[in-house]
Amino acid sequence: MNKGAWSKQEDQKLIDYINKHGEVCWRTLPQAAGLLRCGKSCRLRWINYLRPDLKRGNFAEDEEDLIIKLHALLGNRWSLIAGRLPGRTDNEVKNYWNSHIKRKLISKGIDPNNHRLISHKKIIPPPMSDCSKSSSGGLLKTNNNNKSNVENYGYQVVSSDEDESNNNNNNNNALLLPDLNLDLTISIPSSSSSSAVNKNLKSTIHHQHESNSSRRERNLLAANNSPTLLLFQ
DNA sequence: AATTACGCCAACCGCCAGTGC
DNA sequence: TGCACTGGCGGTTGGCGTAAT
Numbered sequence: 001m002n003k004g005a006w007s008k009q010e011d012q013k014l015i016d017y018i019n020k021h022g023e024v025c026w027r028t029l030p031q032a033a034g035l036l037r038c039g040k041s042c043r044l045r046w047i048n049y050l051r052p053d054l055k056r057g058n059f060a061e062d063e064e065d066l067i068i069k070l071h072a073l074l075g076n077r078w079s080l081i082a083g084r085l086p087g088r089t090d091n092e093v094k095n096y097w098n099s100h101i102k103r104k105l106i107s108k109g110i111d112p113n114n115h116r117l118i119s120h121k122k123i124i125p126p127p128m129s130d131c132s133k134s135s136s137g138g139l140l141k142t143n144n145n146n147k148s149n150v151e152n153y154g155y156q157v158v159s160s161d162e163d164e165s166n167n168n169n170n171n172n173n174a175l176l177l178p179d180l181n182l183d184l185t186i187s188i189p190s191s192s193s194s195s196a197v198n199k200n201l202k203s204t205i206h207h208q209h210e211s212n213s214s215r216r217e218r219n220l221l222a223a224n225n226s227p228t229l230l231l232f233q
Numbered sequence: 234a235a236t237t238a239c240g241c242c243a244a245c246c247g248c249c250a251g252t253g254c
Numbered sequence: 255t256g257c258a259c260t261g262g263c264g265g266t267t268g269g270c271g272t273a274a275t
């Protein structure tokens with residue numbers, strides 16, 4: 001069984017076989033095509049590199065914008081994100097995110113994980129004497145609506161001098177993406193569209209946690225190329 | 234010119250859900 | 255119902271090219 005980089009001959013065998021027989025059973029394909037590879041490797045090579053409809057090359061600015069927006073909504077659902085970028089693969093999007101966009105966001109002071117401005121506030125744990133003896137680890141939760149959660153648990157939130165001025169200027173503690181109740185519809189990607197990525201973008205999305213959604217639901221959405229992307233209260 | 238550090242990206246790995254028996 | 259198999263996904267790794275020292 002071969003591993004590592006694919007040779008031109010291997011690529012050609014795979015292309016020829018799929019052109020002739022289509023994307024059939026990946027497990028049996030290698031033997032039938034005369035390849036010393038596992039089916040999984042063949043599938044990956046075809047999907048990520050050999051498929052004729054792949055765009056390749058640098059990402060356009062509108063593609064990058066869309067990736068950022070979709071990532072803010074979907075998180076690391078690379079296949080879903082890539083499904084909205086014609087000619088791009090999940091692997092490509094993922095690599096581009098990790099090597100370019102992530103760094104770009106960080107340099108702008110945005111946390112790439114949650115798309116919020118990075119808070120420079122320091123959180124000081126409460127002194128032990130302040131902690132009531134409660135069942136939840138000794139921290140007494142007060143019920144002060146004017147305080148953040150950490151403050152309610154007795155933590156002190158302070159800013160450094162430098163950060164203080166930032167806070168004054170741009171309300172640095174504000175959320176970059178507050179309450180995203182967007183009304184967007186994401187249409188089936190159109191291969192004929194030159195700037196397809198920002199067209200027909202409309203879907204009903206409630207920016208909430210998706211912990212209750214099953215992977216099955218997500219995969220079905222992607223598989224069906226559903227014109228409406230439903231997310232997940 | 235040689236060495237080291239870094240970035241990019243193709244490919245691999247492990248896990249999970251669906252399906253068929 | 256349980257098991258084996260398969261496809262698909264996201265995270266991670268390794269190799270290569272380039273920049274920096």
